[in-house]
Amino acid sequence: MASSTLSLIYSNRPQRLTQVVATLIVALGPLATGMGKGYSSPALASMQLPAPANSTQSYYFSITAEQGSWIASLSLLGAFFGGVPSGLAMRLGRKSVLAMVSLPFALSWMLTVFASSVYMVYASSFVCGICSAVVSLVTPVYISEIAHPEIRGCLCSVAKLTANVGMLMSFLLGVYLDWRQLAMVASIAPALLFLALMLIPETPSYLLYRGREEDAATSLTWLRGGLDVTRELDTMKANIEVMRNESKVSCYREWRRDLVKPVLITCGLMVFQKFSGANAFNFYAVPILSEAFVGINPYSAAVVVGLLQILAGMVSSVLIDTVGRLPLLIVSNLLMSTALAGFGTFLYVTGSDNGVVAGARLDWIPLTCALIFQVAFALGISPIAWIYIGELFPLKHRGLGAIANSVSYACSFASVKTFFDFQRLLGLYGAFWLYAGISLIGLLFTVTLVPETKGRGLQEMEQNYPTQERYTPIYSEQEKENKLIP
16 A cells, blocks of 8 residues: 555656545545544453452442443444434535534544543443544545546545554554543544644535635645646536536436435445455454464454454555446455355354364364455445445535445444344354355345446446436546546
């Protein structure tokens, strides 16, 4: 990722430097959400330790396994409730919404730091989930609206990469910090986001749509590295004016025709992403790996898996704009279903009922399956499902990506809460076979419905619809120099 980012910065097109800077700043939001995702795995272990004998009852407390499952899943429930309101909030501006949510995000972590009961931790987890939902929706939209088509996929994948970095940071720091100290560290990223947002502009497309033409020109000039943006701005302005003048009847027809397919695709990808088993694995990595391994420390294996997720995300950020979204999705689902089936088969064959004893010499089998699964997830469906939210919707309806956002977190909550139910009913091996089957269905869904968007302008996706169903393009394809995504 470092080399690809540097190549963007030192490109002979100076406008890319400011786009990279803006992307890295807003990526502090996904970093915070990633730390929240990885928080429960190490924190719950320290929360379940008995309170010291000489402790004051108002500060130290321990939790049960059931309470721990609620702490882990309440953030996802909060994210579900925060999804749709975050789409409505985008009417206030992409940058403005990120700024408004960053301070509550940081303060919610402080509620955990000073918690005197488990109910305060519940509240903190729920509020963190709401803030995470807003950040997860707005960040890819902001990036997609400022990025050049040739690097948009790369820059959008930075958001998912930093989320993986945040999760790995929680895994690593959790070895040395207790749950209060880890929460204190987690509050730093959203606080930095609030401060750093002062350095970057609002997206020019949003500003034009709100009639703030001077601000849009200033924003676009900054993003283009000081180059002349008059022609691009005029083109964007003319097309946005057409969008404003559309009748209510045409808007209704646009909803019925133009928006159903993007909603279906983005929501479908989120369902298959969350029920692939990755969520359950991330939240319960140590217990799962403890059952699979004999001679490998499950804590160390969890860190290795997290590290490989980051490396796979770095590779994905390059391949997304070279290979394309669709091929990566296909390979991702294919490898995931194979690895999950292999992991479940190993657990079944080595189960006590089958008389096969798994020695340490066989630990490489489940480890390889787990690594392939996590790498395939981070390489394809994990970042690309979020990228499509920013790419498939037309400008004035881009807030409808909140529907997919809410579906994502509803499925996350369901997948985390039902994992132990699946394990109890089907066995751990049966749960992973179930996830393998879901990934296989996701492969069929991808091949059948998901379009390729590599290198296309945000509104150029209209070519996937019949002529009568197309939405208004932001820039004309004949304007070859006008490559900036509005």
